[in-house]
Amino acid sequence: MNNGGVRTKCLYRALRVGWIIEIIELYNENDVWVNYWEKVNSKKKKRLYIHYQEEELDYLTVLEKKSEKRMQLITAYPVFFVSAKKDCEKDYQNYIKEIEKETK
Secondary structure, three states, rough: EOOOOOOOOOOHHHHHHHHHHHHHHHHHHHOOOOEEEEEEEOOOOOOEEEEEEOOEEEEEEEEEEEOEEEEEEEEEEEEHHHHHHHHHHHHHHHHHHHHHHHOO
């Protein structure tokens, strides 16, 4: 919902949409169907993108780091369009390349 430019947050959305919690749990377990990457958005906020893709299932969950111990759910949605799937893959590959550079 939108109240004059201020977004109203639903704190219970993740509970109602069960797959969000399941994907976060799979991420925590290093599941083979989950890719993730970190990216700084235009507002200089560090975000964690968790992409779950298994056969026809394809979901993206975005969290924002608020502190060392706290993350906030920003959005989560199914990925339908081929262009969005390609964008996810491109962001993931760029993240992997950056990590590889840092470890050399």
